[in-house]
Amino acid sequence: MRILVVEDDPLLLDGLTAGLGLASFTVDAVSTCEDAYAALEANEYRAVVLDLMLPDGSGLDILASLRKRQNTTPVVLLTARDQIEDRIAGLDAGADDYVGKPFDLDELAARVRAAARRGAGLACAILEWNGVVMDTAQQTVAKDGLSVSVTRREFGVLRKLLEHPGSTVSKAALEDALYGWQEEVESNAVEVHVHNLRNKLGSSFIKTVRGLGYRLSEECR
Template sequence: MRLLVVEDDPLLLDGLTVGLGLAGFAVDAVASCEDAFAALDTQSYDGVVLDLMLPDGSGLDVLSSLRGRGDATPVLLLTARDQIPDRIAGLDAGADDYVGKPFDLDELAARVRAAVRRGKGRPSATLAWAGVTLDPASQTVARNGELVNLTRREFALLAALMERPASILSKPALEETIYGWQEEVESNAVEVHIHKLRSKLGAGFIRTVRGVGYRLTEAKACDPSD
């Protein structure tokens, strides 16, 4: 799940990048309206964490631009606790939620997950397919009720596939989902992660569509005991 975080305080921005990364998100971090506009013009995101007070304008300008072009990407605002008019203006402008500063990072991650889940029309917090369940909140995966240990990248790639089990996801699409732009991506990273997931979840759980990408095998055709 890829996020854009817009915050001009360098210490807070670094903390958000690291903390949300540990919570399972791939984070692109910028510190101004200008850079936020550039990022949103060139990249699709699952969600945006947006500070209101930026050095070259207001986060509301970024939000208004996003909604004005019909982009429904979930947006969570960061506001000072006493800025009630700003919170109201943000929600009325199309924000999905807000968190007051200072905030708890775990709560922020939970609110982002909830906003993204609502945006995708998915009522359940957990994902399930062919005997495998994935819980984004606890970052745990179970196969036939038994926990499976995954790395952060493996978890993120599996989540991307399980969120769209009927879709074929290309290698570039998966790379964009699990890596932020500040992170170096090795040419065979996706193939390595797919191989390791198959060894842990069953060889038939993930199907390669030659020349196109990867998708989950249809649940009825996938033997979870494989």
């Protein structure tokens, strides 16, 4: 799940990139408003973690401009200013959640997941299709009640597909969701992940739609 983290403190930004990466997010990290605008313009994110006090402006400005453009990407505010009135101002400006510094990394990850889930119109952390159950909070996958071990990337591909059951997801969209800016994407990376998933979940679970991408198969095994 690709997210954007906007934070000007290098220590915290580094920690967030590493920590949220461990929680299987794909993290794009920026430290100024200017870079944040550019990143939001160029990419589709599942969620944004936004610090309020940035060297060249306020995170609230980014939030406001995002909402003004009808962009509904879930935003989790991350700030040391966590008085009640600050929280209210942040939430009223269009934020989906508010986390005060210092915070627990796992809690932040859970809140980002929850915000992203709500943003995708999903009610709970469990995604299910044809006997395959994915718990996005626990990051586990099970088939017919038996746990299946998947890698972080495979998890990402499966999740993206499970979130859009019945519709075709393009290869580019999958790559986008899996890889941040700095990461080199092998041209056949997505094919490899899909191949591995088919091995683990059954060859007919994911269908290739030629020229368009992939989708979950309608038919039972």
